[in-house]
Amino acid sequence: xxxxxxxxxxxxxxxxxxxxxxxxxxxxxxxxxxxxxxxxxxxxxxxxxxxxxxxxxxxxxxxxxxxxxxxxxxxxxxxxxxxxxxxxxxxxxxxxxxxxxxxxxxxxxxxxxxxxxxxxxxxxxxxxxxxxxxxxxxxxxxxxxxxxxxxxxxxxxxxxxxxxxxxxxxxxxxxxxxxxxxxxxxxxxxxxxxxxxxxxxxxxxxxxxxxxxxxxxxxxxxxxxxxxxxxxxxxxxxxxxxxxxxxxxxxxxxxxxxxxxxxxxxxxxxxxxxxxxxxxxxxxxxxxxxxxxxxxxxxxxxxxxxxxxxxxxxx
Numbered sequence: 350x351x352x353x354x355x356x357x358x359x360x361x362x363x364x365x366x367x368x369x370x371x372x373x374x375x376x377x378x379x380x381x382x383x384x385x386x387x388x389x390x391x392x393x394x395x396x397x398x399x400x401x402x403x404x405x406x407x408x409x410x411x412x413x414x415x416x417x418x419x420x421x422x423x424x425x426x427x428x429x430x431x432x433x434x435x436x437x438x439x440x441x442x443x444x445x446x447x448x449x450x451x452x453x454x455x456x457x458x459x460x461x462x463x464x465x466x467x468x469x470x471x472x473x474x475x476x477x478x479x480x481x482x483x484x485x486x487x488x489x490x491x492x493x494x495x496x497x498x499x500x501x502x503x504x505x506x507x508x509x510x511x512x513x514x515x516x517x518x519x520x521x522x523x524x525x526x527x528x529x530x531x532x533x534x535x536x537x538x539x540x541x542x543x544x545x546x547x548x549x550x551x552x553x554x555x556x557x558x559x560x561x562x563x564x565x566x567x568x569x570x571x572x573x574x575x576x577x578x579x580x581x582x583x584x585x586x587x588x589x590x591x592x593x594x595x596x597x598x599x600x601x602x603x604x605x606x607x608x609x610x611x612x613x614x615x616x617x618x619x620x621x622x623x624x625x626x627x628x629x630x631x632x633x634x635x636x637x638x639x640x641x642x643x644x645x646x647x648x649x650x651x652x653x654x655x656x657x658x659x660x661x662x663x664x
Contacts, residue, residue, distance in 0.1 A: 393496055395497075398451055398455065408443065419486060420482065420486045421464065428517055428518045431475040463541070494656065496657055504530070505528060505529070505578065506583050508527050511556040512525075521544070522541075523539060524539075526560040534655045550594065554588075554595075557586055564584060582623050586626075587636075595615055637651070
């Protein structure tokens with residue numbers, strides 16, 4: 350059990366009561382939990398899975414020492430028919446499963462893992478090559494950690510984006526979202542949309558609806574923890590058409606097929622749970638979770654996600 354807070358006398362009282370009821374030990378300050386390493390610094394808490402990542406690389410048994418700058422090649426697209434089938438996909442499935450858990454503290458590999466996960470049931474040589482590239486990126490970034498800032502204010506802001514028709518197999522779009530509490534990244538997702546979007550605006554709007562759902566849940570969670578959010582949460586979108594659809598009270602033929610999402614987003618817009626400020630595509634942080642990027646763009650976006658190297662944090 351993990352007990353946190355700033356009222357140390359109450360913490361000691363709770364611990365004493367627990368000791369009376371259960372056989373347990375006080376292990377001191379949190380350092381390691383379910384494969385997640387926790388370190389403290391003047392700037393806040395640093396979450397990492399360095400040991401777990403090393404175990405993944407050890408299981409993969411890579412035969413070279415190469416490292417790469419990004420998890421996937423630029424403009425990489427994969428389908429279920431590329432390459433030749435693997436004779437035994439067991440290791441691929443095991444490694445992808447491990448990488449899924451690694452994304453708990455590594456948003457930088459979320460998009461790559463989202464892609465790799467789609468081929469666990471029918472794995473081919475191209476998918477294996479993509480997995481090896483992700484592992485080589487991991488090898489070069491073992492000390493990457495997620496910072497939960499000690500000085501952040503308790504306000505939410507979110508970003509939602511979509512890569513329209515990006516999947517070459519079924520032309521479904523990929524939604525990306527990330528949510529910050531102050532300066533700290535606390536939620537992120539890369540997810541293929543369930544239906545084919547017929548326009549960029551539709552794809553963006555579905556991503557917006559998904560992000561709205563996440564915001565509503567986080568606002569409820571924070572309220573349950575005693576954090577009252579009186580101001581609406583800004584949800585940044587880089588598509589003017591999607592923003593205008595949310596503000597337009599009249600449905601027409603162009604929005605009929607996404608009417609449920611329209612009602613959902615507009616309900617929370619009118620209730621004051623969210624606002625929909627426009628953000629230029631160059632500053633759309635959720636873009637990180639929808640597609641591959643150049644090295645420069647990847648590093649720029651990564652630098653905005655409150656991630657840093659454990660070496661840098663100790664300097």
